[in-house]
Amino acid sequence: MRFADLRNRRVAVWGFGREGHAVIKALRSQLPAQALTLFCSVAEADAARAFDAALEIVAGEPDAAALSQFDVVVKSPGISAYKPALLAAQAQGTQFTSGTALWFGENPDARAIAVTGTKGKSTTSALLAHLARSLSVRTALAGNIGLPLLELLDQPADLWVIELSSFQTGEAGPLELGVVTSLYEEHLDWHGSRERYVADKLKLADAARTLLVNGQQPGLLERTAMHSHRLLFGTPEGWHVSDGFICRGAQAVFPIEQLAAPGLHNALNACAALAALEAIGMDALVAAPALARFRPLPHRLQPLGAHDGWHWVNDSISTTPLATLAALESLHGRTVTVLVGGHDRGLDWTPFVDAMRSAPPNAIVCMGANGARIEGALRSAEIPCPIMRVADLAGAVAEAKTHTPHDGVILLSPGAPSFDQFKDYAERGRRFAALAGFDAAAITGIEGLGIG
Incomplete structure (x- = not known):
């Protein structure tokens, strides 16, 4: 769908986060005479009026009748496509689209790589943009990583690196390359079931002329086996990790110890980025040394430093138990x-609990809405390390200080979203940094967003 398709139709925007802001600005730019309604929360209504006085504001969650009054609703990604009200309105003829879909509609010929995955998609996207720029390619980095595509509408780039969440993969237009970094259980509240999550995630394959996937995941390989042009990373024939190096086949290319983003999973993300460059005809071997200059993304196994005798690591982005396991693996051999x-x-949480049987950390502090469930599973399994449960992050930090010897590591890697106590993972990570004694304001956003 293009902006021209919305002219003189009844159009609403659903959601007033950053994506919603970008959609409204783009609509005003492309269709200045278009009447526009915004569905937003009651708390957002005053800010929305200040943002655009011409908007018709409808505060509160829209029902099917409200949505059905419009020909097209442009919704934000966080709003599930499976909400009953949305499905009912859709059945009555209302079309639903998004800022992502509109950008692709306006840019059918853009050279685009879209990256998705349960984990690793942000780091891989940022690495890919960083490496392409090291080859003097004018590269855009946008999407779910923190910059809506519509904020870059009408801006030129030679290569677009676009991170897509599972909420957005079905909105992508034709792609030169799609990348799937990993596939685990995630976002079941949005998708409704694990099978639907997997199916939605892999809609990216339908849009991608070439598909690059993690060759270490049998389930992902099985689900993508029928793609007509599928490439792999993480296997010995291509870009993979071996004996402390990022390798291309038998050739050792880059020592992992020089990669600032810690952990084998980040080395594998680097393999994905290098393989993606190679897949579109760029010289990945020439780009590889630039890995040494890549700065890790905030809240992703981010070493905050030492304070009060402990080392602090902020992995607030961790929202699945398997991500927590990867974080612990990256700190293997240390007191955590x-x-x-x-x-x-x-x-x-069974895989996490099973792993703790044979490789327990120094201590585990359970917190938040699912803290009691995690604690119960760990105690039932008789995990051989101290296990504590507290209400919130402040209590968790206090307990961690009590149970961690000096020179040990206190790791925030929750394995769960932050919505029980925080706006998002970034707010949670900044709060952790502050509780640890660091300047939370110094944890800035992701470098490299936009065009460079």
């Missing part, structure tokens, strides 16, 4: 107290 728990989406 891990802080887990948050908003409960009913994810299965």
Whole structure:
């Protein structure tokens, strides 16, 4: 769908976050005479009026009748496509689109790589843009990573690196390359089931002329086996990790110890980025040394430093138990107290509990809405390390200090979203930094967003 398709139709925007702001600005730019309604929360209504006085504001959650009054509703990604009201309005003829879909509609010929995955998509996207720029390619980095595509509408770039969440993969237009970094259980509250989550995530394959996937995941390989042009990373024939190096086939290319983003999973993300460059015909071997200049993204295994005798690591982006396991693996051999728990989406913590049987950390502090469930599973399994439960992050930090020897690591890697106590993972990470004694304001956003 293009902006021209919305002219003289009844149009509403649903959601007033950053995506909603970008949609409204783009609509005003492209269709200045278009009447426009905004569905937003009651708390957002005054800010919305100040943002655009010409908007018709409808405060509160819209029902099917309200949505059905419009020909087209442009919704924000966080609003589930499976809400009953949305499905009912859709059945009555209302079309639903998004800022992402509108950008692709306006840019059908853009050279675009879209990156998705349960984990690793942001780091891989940022690495890919960083490496392309090291080759003097004018590259845009946008999407779910923190910059809506519509904020870059009408701006030129030679290569577009676009991170897409599972909420957005079905909105992508034709792509030169799609990348899937990993596929685990996630966002079941939005998608409704694990099978639907997987199916939605892999809609990216339908849009991608070439598909690059993680060759270490049998389930992902099985689900993408029929793609006509599928490439792999993480296998010995291509870009993979071996003996402390990022390798291309038998050639050792880059020592992992020089990669500032810690952990084997980040080395694998680097493999994905290098393989993606190669897949579109760029010289990945020439780009590889630039990995040494890449700065890790905030809240992703971010070493905050030492304070009060402990080392502090902020992995607030961790929203699945498997992500927490990856964080612990990256700190193997060190004395680690891990802080887990948050908003409960009913994810299965069994793999985490099983791993703790054989490789327990120094201590585990359970917190938040699902803290009691995690604690119960750990105690039932008789995990051989101290296990504490507290109400909130402040209590978790206090407990961690009590149970962690000096020179040990206090790791925030919750394995759960933050919505039980925080606006988002970034707010949670900044609060952790402040509780640890660091300047939370110094944790800035992701470098490299936009065009460079």
